[in-house]
Amino acid sequence: MIRDSLPKIITELPGPKSKEVIEKRKKAIPSSIGCASPFVIDKGEGAMVMDLDGNIIMDWVGGIGALNIGYSNEEVIEAVKAQAERYFHPQINTLHYAEYIDLAETLNTISPGSFRKRTAFFNSGSEAVDNAVKIARKYSGRTEIIAFSGAFHGRTFMSMTLTSGQIFKAGFMPLAPGVHRAEFPNEYRTDENVKTEDLPGYYLDKLKYMFVDYVDPKKVAAIIIEPIQGEGGFISAPIEYIKGLRSLCDQYGILLIADEVQTGYCRTGRLYATEYWADAGVYSDILITAKAMGGGLPISAVTARDEIMEALAPGEIGGTYGGNPLACASALKVIEILRRDDYAGKAMAIGEKCSAAFKDWYGKYESIGTYRVIGAMVSIEFVKDRKTKEPDPETANKILEICRSKGLILKSAGSYNQIVRALMPLVVTDEQIKAGLLILEEAIKMAAA
Ligand SMILES: Cc1ncc(COP(=O)(O)O)c(C=O)c1O
Known part of the structure; x- marks a missing residue:
């Protein structure tokens, strides 16, 4: 059962079994159907995914918003x-x-x-x-x-x-x-x-x-x-x-x-x-x-x-x-x-936790131009300079990459891909949100350094 697990990376990324499938993908399907993730899914439960190599990953993309109910609802x-x-x-x-x-x-x-x-x-x-x-x-x-x-x-x-x-x-x-x-x-x-x-x-x-x-x-x-x-x-x-x-x-x-x-x-x-x-x-x-x-x-x-x-x-x-x-x-x-089961209430509760964290981070990290939280539709916009608001897709991309390496999947958005967004399944647990926010903050810190 991985439903209540936290992210855990146990192999190099991609792991050997995932690597084999990803290599096949590169030849079999158009590269225009892209995917930056180093994981090949074996199974999914709630907000969590296990890949073919046993890595446990938290999916905060949720099928780009298709999985509000989470993976594998009985x-x-x-x-x-x-x-x-x-x-x-x-x-x-x-x-x-x-x-x-x-x-x-x-x-x-x-x-x-x-x-x-x-x-x-x-x-x-x-x-x-x-x-x-x-x-x-x-x-x-x-x-x-x-x-x-x-x-x-x-x-x-x-x-x-x-x-x-x-x-x-x-x-x-x-x-x-x-x-x-x-x-x-x-x-x-x-x-x-x-x-x-x-x-x-x-x-x-x-x-x-x-x-x-x-x-x-x-x-x-x-x-x-x-x-x-x-x-x-x-x-x-x-x-x-x-x-x-x-x-x-x-x-x-x-x-x-x-x-x-x-x-x-x-x-x-x-x-x-x-x-x-x-x-x-x-x-x-x-x-x-x-x-x-x-x-x-x-x-x-x-x-x-x-x-x-x-x-x-x-x-x-x-x-x-x-x-x-x-x-x-x-x-x-x-x-x-x-x-x-009041999933709207669950979305609100997730949003409140993200909002508190983002507010704190806004005070600490100059790379954050602004952030948005509407229920569990949450995003952070990265800029090179808060005054000019010049979009910073490189930082956003670096953050996504660091998060992936730690077992958290997020997605970019915005005209310049300068925004990091999350559409986590609404069944994500409190511990998982806490763990995800820790990873995200660490990535913002590392990207700035
Ligand atoms: C607001 C909105 N409309 C339409 C679409 C297109 O949906 P689909 O990818 O299922 O064709 C999307 C997809 O992300 C969307 O976000």
């Missing part, structure tokens, strides 16, 4: 096994099956907003993003879509176009037409003469100017936004900005799409990050979720107001595997557990 395993024994794949356009319908009903009920909704399932976050755009265009009869700087929405052609950052797009042009870019209200990277309380208005004015200068708002089908940017580095859009965005959408008949692929299912201390919006009376028209919903099986969802979803005719959305019964069975059980 109840989820049982639910998937029971489903596997009945049928794998009748396909939703061919036969009715209850798991798809039950999961849709669940999402329609638990997602923010008491209005009537419908949910369709897909396989990945990117695919759900593409379909959300299709749905918005069909319903509105409009073509244009607005996305944000620093956004990540995926790697298919439409979702890649919506994604910001040349790193994801260079060499793949031409992109999908009809996409415009607004500036995300990233407070840390805003001119410091703009006061915090003026930030929402400052960025809303920029958006309004876009409507005057670049794009006719009456042609805009939707604005798509991550409530908290994931790959962008865990940057929240202030609620006053969201309120302003909603009223601009209402003014011009634009749909508001919330991409909660990374923030959904308790990561932020709420079941959905858009529950924070709901506290202020704001709801999205279309909600995209994926990742943690499936607990590691591939499934994504588009949940939209009834009348929006019903604008589409049969055959206009869907696909062979969307809402596969095994993934639905997993998702139904995952959601039941997340709600029953």
Whole structure:
């Protein structure tokens, strides 16, 4: 049992058995599908992984946010096994099956907003993003879509176009037409003469100017936004900005799409990050979720107001595997557990521990430009100089490397990869958090030296 273990490295890295597999990988799969980790997994439990050589590693990437429930949850395993024994794949356009319908009903009920909704399932976050755009265009009869700087929405052609950052797009042009870019209200990277309380208005004015200068708002089908940017580095859009965005959408008949692929299912201390919006009376028209919903099986969802979803005719959305019964069975059980066992509370508790540590470190290490903690969505941004805020991807990378050598896996984020982020499974124990934070602090210290 490694569920309650702490990281323990017992071999050179990679260990001999891992090395053999990694060498094969180098020849068999494209190097564009990269992986800096020196570990080949043998098994995973909770937040912990054992590699083929017996090294015990703490995984604070959690399948890039897919494993809020952790590795090898017994109840989820049982639910998937029971489903596997009945049928794998009748396909939703061919036969009715209850798991798809039950999961849709669940999402329609638990997602923010008491209005009537419908949910369709897909396989990945990117695919759900593409379909959300299709749905918005069909319903509105409009073509244009607005996305944000620093956004990540995926790697298919439409979702890649919506994604910001040349790193994801260079060499793949031409992109999908009809996409415009607004500036995300990233407070840390805003001119410091703009006061915090003026930030929402400052960025809303920029958006309004876009409507005057670049794009006719009456042609805009939707604005798509991550409530908290994931790959962008865990940057929240202030609620006053969201309120302003909603009223601009209402003014011009634009749909508001919330991409909660990374923030959904308790990561932020709420079941959905858009529950924070709901506290202020704001709801999205279309909600995209994926990742943690499936607990590691591939499934994504588009949940939209009834009348929006019903604008589409049969055959206009869907696909062979969307809402596969095994993934639905997993998702139904995952959601039941997340709600029953207060995983949102667990995320909050993790965040509090990280917040206390990060605050202390900010006082000690000049390389930390800022840090962000929203539930268990935690990140630290590294800079060469606190005054100029010049991003420091080298330090971030060094820290990731040192952490890996000590058995802690983390991931970078941000436009320059200057941010170190953690998406730890929410079942991580108190001792494991303590051990992980010790390793991370040691790495920050060593990288600075
Ligand atoms: C906010 C957001 N949207 C969409 C995606 C794309 O999801 P997928 O990788 O499942 O296609 C991601 C992936 O990280 C994401 O973070």
